[in-house]
Amino acid sequence: MSEPRGDGGDGGHPPGTAGGAEDTGAVLRRIGGGLSWNTTAQAATVVLNLGLTPFLLTRLGVDRYGIFALTASFRGLLSNLDGGLGPTAYRYFAVHAGSGDRRATSSLLATMLVLTALVVGLVTGASAIFAPGIMSLVHASPALRESGALLVREYMPIMFVGALRAMFQRIVMANHRWAYYNGTVIASEVVYVGLAFALVDSGLGLSGLVLAFAGSEAVALVSAVAGAWHFVDVRHMRLARRSELRDLLRFSSRVQIAEVASSFNFEIDALIVGLIFPVRYVSFYSIGSNVSSQLAGLPGNALPPISVTLSRTFGRSTLRDTLDEFVAIQRMWVRTIAAFPLVAAVAVLFGVDRWLGGQAELAGVVAAILLVGQSPLLYSGVMDTLGKAANRPGLESRYLGVGMAVNIPFTVGLAFGVGMLGVPIGTGLGQMASSVYFLRIARRQIAPDLRSFVPDFPVVPVLLSLAATAALEFGAFAIAPRGAVGLLVCALPAVVGLAVYAMALLGWNEGIARARDGLRAVRARAGARRGSRPDGGETG
DSSP: OOOOOOOOSSEEEEEEETOOOOOOHHHHHHHHHHHHHHHHHHHHHHHHHHHHHHHHHHOOOHHHHHHHHHHHHHHHHHHHTTHHHHHHHHHHHHHHHHHHHHHHHHHHHHHHHHHHHHHHHHHHHHHHHHHHHTTTTSOOOOOHHHHHHHHHHHHHHHHHHHHHHHHHHHHHHHOOOOOHHHHHHHHHHHHHHHHHHHHHHTTHHHHHHHHHHHHHHHHHHHHHHHHGGGOGGGGOOOOOOHHHHHHHHHHHHHHHHHHHHHHHHHHHHHHHHHHHTHHHHHHHHHHHHHHHHHHHHHTTTTTHHHHHHHHHHHHSSSSHHHHHHHHHHHHHHHHHHHHHHHHHHHHHHHHHHHOOGGGGGGHHHHHHHHHHHHHHHHHHHHHHHHHHHHTTHHHHHHHHHHHHHHHHHHHHHHHHHHHHHHHHHHHHHHHHHHHHHHHHHHHHHTTOOOOGGGOOOOOOHHHHHHHHHHHHHHHHHHHOOSSSHHHHHHHHHHHOOOOOOOHHHOOOHHHHHHHHHHHHHHHHHHHHHHOTTTSBOOOO
């Protein structure tokens, strides 16, 4: 399970050879394929949950939904307490896939399954034991606290199985099987939402959501094992040697700090809201946080295939080849997504209010604040994947640690000072601080001339798109009905704003030409399908 040097020394393949970085076209095809499939799965998840969220709010009530959201945040926090084994497996499986080492992949899988069972088993077991004490701190009635503790205990065995299943999924992703992976994600989400509707409606309440989660996990587990098995040789599924195990644990211990910091920066907020404010406010905060995460995740769907691409290049080549690939990918990344989180922030201010109505307008404000706050980290996302690919796991630990150090005092202080909205403001300040610090230490540890995302940020096109979106949102808000349709109506100005951004970025004439070419391509494909017989042959 030894790793190629990838350090820029003589041990790597020279650029331009079979062992060097892939050509730009191949890289873009891999990233584009991963992005399209990841986005398809996420879009399906969003559509399914558009109906599920108001249904649960109505059936469970705001307070019980708040308990459900609080336990979901607690699960999110625990899911990253795996000793850093998840991100470590993600990186090393991709490196071994890049070098075509099936034996190392099999040994790594066996090692990771054993380590995960030990670490996650301890975490989930302790959480089940101490669940009543944890929930006793929540600002809720005794009955709701008892329901929350029971919910945590019921979730723990499912989380344990999910941690083991994730190791198989990482093998699938490392080999760029994005279509298969996302197909299984959609299937498991369909099972979850379908069971949630049926079981909650039958009167099972919170326990029905646990059963829905278990059914979803069963589908994900079977499909993950089936998808990964092609890349595993059972004869070599043995524990890693002591020296290799030390390397894995060294990497994972550094990544674990980053995972804990990341969890605190995203999951601790709901817990803080539950400790300071009535539990119903957890409902609004969690909805807003989920909306912001889903929207930021749309462009973020490109980061997993980018991470795999850079890790595979590092696995078969040199650090210099990896850096060259990074510069090209980052420029494309920043110029593509620059307007998206800011335009989305404007849209959710109006859209969430129309979707859920009433006090849920707080959720829209939370989502907008979080989107603005996390945009610098989204822009520097490619640099983050470079740090892991180039075997610098300490980078993420340090910059997220700084974000956590800023986040917690500001979040708590602002919560007492300005109310619940102080929580997302404090989180946004922490994310901005960590982004600034990240560039500084990345240049120190990877390369002194490492390029920031700032020179690639197109300021004028972004401002034009924001102005267009804000102007149109007032009109859309006035005519939008309540419910999911109203949310979609308020999303239309954002689509126009992003179109304005694309036109301003490309130049009006070039933008029109590209749009026209795209429409012609769509029409040509549609015509080709109409001209095909049902058996796949061509008509006469």
